[in-house]
Each structure stands twice: as C-alpha cells, then as structure tokens.
Amino acid sequence: MNLKCLRQLGASWRRSTINKMNNRSDFIVISDMVAPNSRILDVGCDDGSLMQMLQESKTVNARGIELFPDRVNLCLAKGLSVVQGDANKDLAMYPKNSFDYVILSKTLQSMLQPKETLEGLLRVGKRAIVSIPNFGHWKVRLYLAIHGQMPVTPSLPATWFNTENIHLCTINDFLELCKNMDINIIKSVALDKNGKVLNFANRLRSVNLIGEQAIFLLEKNNHG
C-alpha cells in the first residue's frame, strides 16, 4: 500500500459526515440491465429518480414501493405510481411474475429476512436487479483489523448501533447465497469508489476487495 492510499484512507476515516455513494453510476449499470419497454418495480424507490431515469432512457412502465410518505408524495408529484409500503411484507401484494424486473437498490442489507426478500423479488418479477454495498471491501477489512471496531466507511457511514444495515454481506457471500438458492446470475457488475466498472471475469478475489458495490441481474433457475 502506498503513502497516497494511506492518506486517503485517513481522510475518509476523519470525515464526520460522509457523502453517500455516487448514485448515478449505480443507476447507469441498472439501466443497462433493463430491456426497453419492460415493466419494472422499484422496491424502496426513494424520490423516484431511478424510475424517472428508466422511463426516459428505456420507456419502461415503472411502479414503486416506498416506506416514507414524504417520498411517496415526491413521486406522485412526478406522475409516478408508488405504493407506500414495507418491502419486508408488501411484496406479497403483487401477483407472480407481474413485472419483468424487480429492482432492489442497496436495500437488501436492511431487510429483516434478506433470503425471503430475494425469493419475493423473484416471485413478483421474472428477473431481479439487486445491488449491495460490499462488506468485503479492503477498507472495511482494514478498518476492522486496525480498530477492532465495526467499520464506518464512506459507503457505510452509520455506526453499528444506529445503522439500518442489519444484514451486511460481501460479494462472495452474496454469490454463495444465490448458489444455495439456485438463483441464476445473468450479469454481475462491481463498481469501485469512483463508480468505475470493475471486470468481474476471473478476478473475483480482487473484485471482492476493491468493489465498493456490486449490482446483479438475477433469474430463477428453471432447470434447478
């Protein structure tokens, strides 16, 4: 590790309020995974930015679920169709295969039952797009190694006792879960801290080390 790297690391630790990850790069990757004119459900759609972007770039028919009423209202004012609800239980409101894609962007780690949520996504959608923050990132590992405390990083800025992220995992963990659940991973993309796409092929070890987040296109394995 060179000196510059160390200094950057120190700076990021010292930051008291840490910016959220760059959303745009995440959105672009998701948008690339979505076929034009498809039906999508954005679970935890926030202010509807992703839905809006997908409507513009892919002319999708978009729906959203959002927990917070203020954010639902922001979506409605944009002409988006959003149901106030809890992704932990309200996926049951939708019939099987009612969407081409169900998107869960950086939310899986805050679900009470991530495995059940994944099952729910792939029941409601023919395919699912799931993005996760990578707990296997080297900064996370180093933080834990040096401090012996739960890591606080730019992409995971909350402390252990007030974080919504109750089920954090690494890219490797996620791949293993998919394998166990017989979920077919059609596409995987990892992004580094600048939102730059990292090559997954044959470099899983390094991707799991330098990927700050990863986005997966998933499908039920019909042959399984």
Add this chain to the structure above:
Amino acid sequence: MNKTINISNPKLKFSSGKSISPLEIAYETYGVLNKEKTNAILVCHALTGDQYVCGKNPITKKPGWWDILVGKNKPIDTNKYFIICSNVLGGCMGTTGPKSIDNSTKSTYGLHFPVITISDMVKVQMLLLDQLGIEKVLSVIGGSMGGMQVLSWMSEFPQRIKSAIPIASAAYHTSQNIAFHEVGRQAIMADPNWHEGKYFEHNIVPEKGLSVARMTAHITYLSEVALQNKFGRNLQDRSKKTFSFDADFQVESYLRYQGVNFVKRFDANSYLFLTRAMDYFDLISENDGMLANAFNNLHASICVISFTGDWLFPSSESKKIVHALNANGVDVSFIDIESNKGHDAFLMDEPQMFETIRGFLEAQYNK
C-alpha cells in the same frame, strides 16, 4: 348557486329494478371548464355531505364541507380545475330523494322511495356529466361513502375517468359498519314522530331519533384518542357533577350539539336510504368473490388514501383495494397517512393528504 337539472324521462333502472321520473339533480360547480373539457373533477360527498363543497354553504352559512381542500390556490385549485359536486340520489339537498314529491301520489315518497345503491348514485352523476357535455373527468374524488362512489366509477365506468382518488374507503361495508348503521336506523324508526316515514304529513320530524342516530355515528367518525384529547373527562360549564342525567360532561354536550344541529339540515328518511345504500355496497360479491374482477377494464391512474387512525374504514381495507388493482396491473399509488383523528381525518387539516392530492392531480393534469 343552486344549480339543478331536471330529467323528465331518465331511462334509468335502479339496482332494485325500480325507476323514478322525473329526476332532479342538484349540483354546484366551482372554477371554469376549459375549452377542451379536460379539467373537470367530480367530487363525491359522504353520507351527510352535500353539493356545497367550498365557499359558504347557503343553508348552514358555514364553510363548505371540503373548503379546507377545495378553492383558489388550495390543493384542488379552482383556478385550474372545474369542480362538480352533486347531491347524491336519495339525498335531501335538492336531488330527488324520499322527501321529494312522488307525482303519482302528490305526496312525499317517504318509504315508497326505491331502495337505492351506490351504483345508482353514480349512474345519476353520469347523467349530470352527460348534460354538462363532459366525456371524461380528469379525476373523481371522495371520502367514505364518497370513496365508495369513486370505487363504483372505477369499476362500472372506467372509460369516463382519467384518474381517481378513493379516500378512507372500502370495497364493501363491513359487518361492524352495517351494525352501527342499523342502530341509527332503529333510533329513527323508534321515534314516535317518524310515523312509518310519513312524518311530513303529520307536520313533524323525528328529531330525537335522527339526533341519536347522528350521535352514535359521530362517535364512529372519531377515535378514542381524539375524544380523549378534545374532552377528556372535562365537565361542561360546571365545577362538579350534578347527580342527574344532564349533560355534565363536555363530550355529552358536544354530541347533543352535533345531534341537534344535524336534524336542522338532514332528512330522517334520507338517512335510512343512504345508510342502506352503503350497507349494500360490496364490490367483492358483485364480482364473483374476486375484487380484482371489479377493475378488469380500468386504465385510469388511481391514488388510494387511508388514515392509520381510521377504525371505521381501516387502512387494511384500502390495502385490499390496492392489492386488487395491482392484480390487474392498474396504475395505482397508495398512501397510508399517520393520523389519530379517526375516520373524519379526510375532512380535516391533514397536510400530508393535501400534498398527496395536490401532487397527484397536478401530475395527472399535465399527463
């Protein structure tokens, strides 16, 4: 003010198989209908509401029942939209109802008025839209019984609406709700002044019965928290209990006041017929046990609104509607507003609801 249309031969068969003619529809409009006729919003009033949505109610001299929501620069902005609200079929504010004169007998209909349904009310509203030359409304909106009418529009005449906002409503009247209505009706019918519905012929009205009906119903529109916060166990204009059955407590005095004022503006027989229409409302049984079937041909955008503190039309009932709409792939939004005001929250100052309605309508208008 006081607009009416008179249809001499309405060619309208009610759900019961009966019909009436002539048919008079009393309504109000606010704002201006644009040239393309694309800015009309139909407001459906609740059980004891009327056509006087906003501004000053000419009968009570008080602000209209939804004055807080509808008007210039308000969430339903009359600078922008053309608001239509008609008194419901069976009502007592000008639209034909049990206190109207039956031409065949030359006296009031009373109990001879046909038992009507929510669907019949909506069909009458459609006659009004036809008369006004409005092919498709931008939105149809209403709470409680008004919400039932909105759901009926969504189910029966989906091609006539671009969007809809059912508030604090349900796809059917629950057993508990029917039970409360029955108490109200029995109170009216137990009043000796009711005279089997022919009280006008005796130049009297069943004030006591109707007033008790209102008092019971009013409790169901509020919540325990709302009552406790507003009145607690406070005494009314006295420092100690009187050891009598006078209205010692503020809450008693309040309910009596509600009852007394209600009988001044409402007809007892109308109350019987309208509560019955609500009881009969059931979009599930009408659609072979599948609520989703009610919305098979619906292509409008829907915004369902409920309130967490509403135990009369609980959020869970609104969620069933959302569920059924999702099953049909309908463009549906839903918001469950945190409130402890009970069922009547939809008539009150609920900023979250205002924002929802304002934003939703604006987006639908610009679509």
